[in-house]
Amino acid sequence: MSMFGLEESEIATLVRAVSGDTNLERQTIEDRFARATWSGLAEPGDRLAGRAVRQLGPSRALTAVVDHWSAARFAAELTQESDPVPEDDMRQAMERWLPRLKSDSALIALRQAARFGARLFTPEDALWPARLNDLDWHAPFALWVRGTDAALAGLVNGMALVGARAATGYGEHITMEASAGLVDRGYTIVSGAAYGIDGMAHRAAIASQGLTVAFLAGGVDRFYPSGHDSLLTRIVDNGAVISELPCGSPPTKWRFLQRNRLIAAASVATVVLEAGWRSGSLNTAGHAATLGRPLGAVPGPVTSAASAGCHRLIRDYDAVCVTNPDQMAELAPLDHEAGVLHPEPHSAAEDAGVLHSTETTRLLDALSARSARTTDDIAARSGLALAVVRARLGMLELDGRVSESERGWKQAATPSTPKNAQTRATVL
Template sequence: MNTTGIRALDATTFDAIRGSTRDGDERRAEAEARALLGFLSEPGDVVLGRAVAAVGARATVDLIVDGAGPSDLASALGRDGDATSIQQAVQAFKRWQPRLDDGEFARSLVQAARVGARLVVPGDAEWPWRLDDLGAAAPLGLWVRGRPGALAEAEAAISLVGARAATGYGQHVTAEASAGLVDRGFAIISGGAYGIDGTAHRAALASDGTTIAFLAGGIDRYYPSGHETLLSRIAETGAVYSEVACGTSPSKWRFLQRNRLIAATGDATVVLEAGLRSGSLNTASHATDLGRPLGAVPGPVTSPASAGCHRLFRERDATCVVDAAQMAELASRIGTSIDARAVAGTGTAGDAGPTRPAAEPGPDGVRVLDALSTRSARSVDDIARLSGMSPGHVMAVLPGLEAEGLARRDVGGLWTRRVVRR
């Protein structure tokens, strides 16, 4: 393989993957390079992440495919002559180079285009800015089926995870919590698996909410296969994401690495039911490592299905939460700054909104807020119709709500209600 291989890709195929021809030459080359690097590597490869951060994706591709040696990679990382860094580079090249196959990479992209997958990379408006907290372990790009901006647009998101072998108790608590969180404006994030994950997704869909699933394998083949219909429904209104290329099979390592994405993209993570060996405890570990609030739902002390949750109370200082209201309160503790959102390139400081209103709105403000939706942008005429007020009166009230962080005007003059965490 050489550096011309990726740049000789069929333009129509790659434009379909990117969703448009909006990319300039530089932006397109960056996206292509990230797609290739993601194909060559396993999730969470911090050596590759550091290289991309240091010299960029295109230069990293050149280092890998043009026959550069480990010392060149170490030099690019600013650690020339560092024996440890050179040894890490040696091992990295051994991981990457066996996957240098133009044909396989091209087939992966064709398969992505066939299923309607999109490639989202850092710097895109659709990029989930919360992932940047992973640093060098952040994904190079994300493959998505559904609404590419579903996660980036979510002002409040919470990760609900738990055991595959869920009990009736765990499923009941999960369904109630997911529906209640949707009512409070939260997007529901989970892993699309059987048990707690599937229950959380279904309850969110039943409540007309946004739900997001992260998969451990390529999104050209939904896994588990028994959830193909569920994952298709998720993609209709929300999104299904994966950081691995189409054609990649799920594996234990990829599941464990997938869990860091679930933890990173939620304002908090809640484990609703888990045994001592549940993979959801790994997600909880990622959440605490990232400084995300962690909650767990208690169960009967005699139930092995809740032993993992009880362990989180003892060993991870998890907060005990029992309903949607407590979970929403937990999520409000996240220490993400407004400025960090602006730096991530997905909004401005004004887009983040305050944690609570400066003052309670008056009667007219309450009527206008009741006519607004957190999910659907509405025109002044629609708001006037729903609130029973005149358009002129509505236009007089909206700027005050916007100043208090309770409403937001979108492109085109449409308005949405903003989520206020209490």
């Protein structure tokens, strides 16, 4: 028998292996395999993919892609009276997903997961972090996990500690005290395993014999950053390493930004301990604020550029000024369930600006500065429709950020002066 055109027996064996349950029924196996496939088919946070899986179910949504449903039919299936799906949006979504629809990609990810001892969790599992469901259509399809059940269960009291990669001695000292103090109070430390503040938060939690969880922007089979390989190995032994991306997936700038929403959503509160004016940790803070999660920031010396982002959060974004573990714990007492605040709708102009920015980021992530890549390859790597890739590459070439040769497209080594100023404004 077959499942999505593949051998059912192999799918069943692999799904059972990464689920840790040999008694799964056929429909459960099919749904889990579909979710595993969706985790590599669509980029993290893909709204239409999330809506399709939520409304049609993972198996039927995947069948729609495998069977190449027309955009009109797909849109009609998803349309609700108060929230229609434009046919053109559905067509673009299909063009994003189809380049990645390879028959054995999910099987390869499952084999790799089984090899590394990773497990696949879906929203139906008891240990699924329930707060992630607050992301609604932007929630992950599945989670690939290496680590302990205790750490997953501990996410009910997860506290996110985030900050700059280029941390100062002051920032690392504050983080060490905060992490150890929160662990002593029963919290699980959640962060992103990056250099600087993130790494110190994890280390201090482990040293205090507490639980810690690291969310990655790539597959759990390829630890990143490589300099934290030993730290992440220790986290697997004493906590959990989690990703919404299947094994084999490389981390990219876009995926780091999307990873931050999981850190914020899975935690009862987020604390930014040290951050520059444009630190990526401010992105995590933004997700926390959007979800209605309590947000804290640790002040630093007013002369320190490394704390300018924290001061910005306190001054302009209503973050609570916190200076010790007791104050951080006050943000969200143990077992406190924060409500969800829905952001105000953006204007069409704002949405277009965000779209262009994210498309550019994903496109540049998919390009190499050393080897040329074809447009088909770039589309598959970026998760963008082929037509979008072709259009954006042309604009980026005018801006001097990419170059084309007989073999394909590459990132420009040094961005040159754009051929006209209007093009630069459009791209950015």
